[in-house]
Amino acid sequence: MKLVTLLVLPFAAALASTAPFKGCQQKVKESIHGPPHRWYKHAPAPKHHMLELKIALPQPKFPELEQHLWEISDPSHARYGAYLSKQETEALMAPHPETLDIVNEWLALHGLAEEDVIHSSARDWVTIRVPVGLAEEMLDTTYHVYKHAETGESIVRTTSYSLPDILHHHIDLIQPTTMFARFKAFKSTMHWTNQAQPAVSIPPGATITGPAGNPVDASCNSTITLSCLRQLYNAENYKTTATNCNKLGLTGYLDQYVNNKDLQQFYQAQNPSAYGSDYTLVSINGGKNNQSYAAAGSEANLDTQFGFGLAWPTPGTFYTTGGEPHFIPDLMTPNNTNEPYSYWLDHVLSQDDIPQTISTSYGDDEQTVPYTYAIRVCAGMASLGARGVSLLFSSGDHGVGDGRANPASQRCKTNDGRNITTFLPMFPASCPYVTTVGGTVNIPETAASFSSGGFSNYFARPAYQEAAVSAYLAMLAPGTFEGLYNSTGRAFPDVAAQSESFSIIYQGQESLIAGTSCSSPTFAAFVSMLNDARINAQKTPLGFLNPFLYSIGYTALNDITDGNNPGCGTLGFNATVGWDPVTGYGTPNFEKLKDLVLAMP
Incomplete structure (x- = not known):
């Protein structure tokens, strides 16, 4: 994915795209008290280190999808087994078109062109690849390298990030930011x-x-x-x-x-x-x-x-x-x-x-x-x-x-x-x-x-x-x-x-x-x-x-x-x-x- 540091737009288009964000205040979108037990702050994250940010957009029709799930999974319901198609589920996962427009405008303000943005199949997730320095500017935050005291593994995370207040209803979350989960294998x-082990004597x-x-x-x-x-x-x-x-x-x-x-x-x-x-x-x-x-x-x-x-x-x-x-x-x-x-x-x-x-x-x-x-x-x-x-x-x-x-x-x-x-x-x-x-x-x-x-x-x-x-x-x-x-x-x-x-x-x-x-x-x-x-x-x-x-x-x-x-x-x-x-x-x-x-x- 190409990283664009400057997006040149016609003057009128640029003014139109920035209009929704004029006068917007940066408000904290998500924060945690501190890293979980055994994680500690090691050093500031290098500004050039690349982050792949995944942005989740709201799914206004999810309650409808959930109702389908309850009905088609219930053996006593008349619709049992009447599963939805990929296209049907995606229609119920999709964000509102207005959300896509305003999020794209925000990304463009930070130099990201259409070809720099990857959308999920249902368009409910947006993925961008940016250096830490740009992510810090976009999210009004500071990233650090955190290390795990037992395993020695390290990750780049922050404990808080902010967004323009107009985006709070159009973005559910952005990660990696505040998540320290390791998704480790469950084996004892x-x-x-x-x-x-030595064989047990069994007749x-x-x-x-x-x-x-x-x-x-x-x-x-x-x-x-x-x-x-x-x-x-x-x-x-x-x-x-x-x-x-x-x-x-x-x-x-x-x-x-x-x-x-x-x-x-x-x-x-x-x-x-x-x-x-x-x-x-x-x-x-x-x-x-x-x-x-x-x-x-x-x-x-x-x-x-x-x-x-x-x-x-x-x-x-x-x-x-x-x-x-x-x-x-x-x-x-x-x-x-x-x-x-x-x-x-x-x-x-x-x-x-x-x-x-x-x-x-x-x-x-x-x-x-x-x-x-x-x-x-x-x-x-x-x-x-x-x-x-x-x-x-x-x-x-x-x-x-x-x-x-x-x-x-x-x-x-x-x-x-x-x-x-x-x-x-x-x-x-x-x-x-x-x-x-x-x-x-x-x-x-x-x-x-x-x-x-x-x-x-x-x-x-x-x-x-x-x-x-x-x-x-x-x-x-x-x-x-x-x-x-x-x-x-x-x-x-x-x-x-x-x-x-x-x-x-x-x-x-x-x-x-x-x-x-x-x-x-x-x-x-x-x-x-x-x-x-x-x-x-x-x-x-x-x-x-x-x-x-x-x-x-x-x-x-x-x-x-x-x-x-x-x-x-x-x-x-x-x-x-x-x-x-x-x-x-x-x-x-x-x-x-x-x-x-x-x-x-």
Whole structure:
């Protein structure tokens, strides 16, 4: 993209374009008290450092889109499965023409010509590439390099920015400015090892009883394989189809690369029929897929080996999204300026053909994500749901906050200047338009202690979960965790799956890995299998799952009633009969779910 420092206009046109901004005051659009815990101000940002600013424009018709989503996702509604087209959703996401005009005039005042501005497919996002010095002038702010005390990574951010008052109704947000979210992979490092654990002595042929009453190989209580999950979740006899246009998508960020040799070695060991098969690689924002063993990503390997391995021969798509700026970092400049998630969302929304099921195992504390950003990204997910896509997200790996019952951690503090102890919900897990997957361990299954769950501070509780969540809250003793969580917020997770001792191939070796990063691709693979069954029966895919799950789907899930998710100096929430904020409604019983979804319109 070309950077223009001076735009020459005919005199009359220049006067006309500046007219709306005459006498305008710069008013603060967004500010935060300071950087989140563990981030510190390192140095002023170099004026020449290039920023890729993403500007979100209001979506006045979003309430209409949301109403469509509720109706077409509700199995009891006459419109169930009547998904919107790309063109229909874009019309409901588009900004008002006046907004486009006035924002373009503002950009032109700062020397940006039409060819310097990139619009999203629905024209609701504008992307420009400018040096820090110009961004500071446009936003009346000062950027700094901030460093993370633990990881050493650095980013260019500010804690406040302003806009002319006339623009406040025409711009929802501009990033990167105040967002410090890292969108890290959700895997529990406590349970990571670079080599397989010593084999547990188990008598040949020994079995244990699974939740569906069927026998499960006893070795599954120490190591989880594809076969274990199919046995445990009652899907041993189901064979998916390769030719019915059903697809499974998995996302990768932060230089998480799928090592293809590892994937084939995994297939050889756990699903020989899939050996030699491939997946579709989609690169977004310069995303790569480095094939050196040193670059293999444990997260990407986990997601693809278990997600694609379970759903095979359903075609798989792996999205690799880059977030690296276009320069060589040095001591004074950052190494990861752009956040990657909105780039992925922009790309997928612009496509005509999208996988019916997509799993993501990345996120961060909700409070590190500016409220305006969370609302807009969540709206994009609603748009995907309206098009018939099932989006699944890991719930996170820190219990209700830091994963420790004692003592209270500094991590469990608000970053709004009050510095009070609080439970920390996760995002995007807290978005009401996605299905969030918590973690379980062992057979019989219990809640994984690291399984994040709780209540959003940004999003109100949606109607589809009102009855289930109210019933859970009514069971809590009066005053339990008073002041530590928002009892009226969107509650998560919605469902769960196994999350510990998954046997993957990493850098050519069998390794065990854990975390809700295991849970989301696992549950997503079973959803993809359900979509396979529905498509073969000439029915629509399941789309946004939660209205189905909370109305009738929960009857085909294995309720998890033991365990809790400690953190922030507490024992956390407890798993119990029915829905709970550790494992949601529980884990899948595929055959029961298949019967349910095939009986629906």
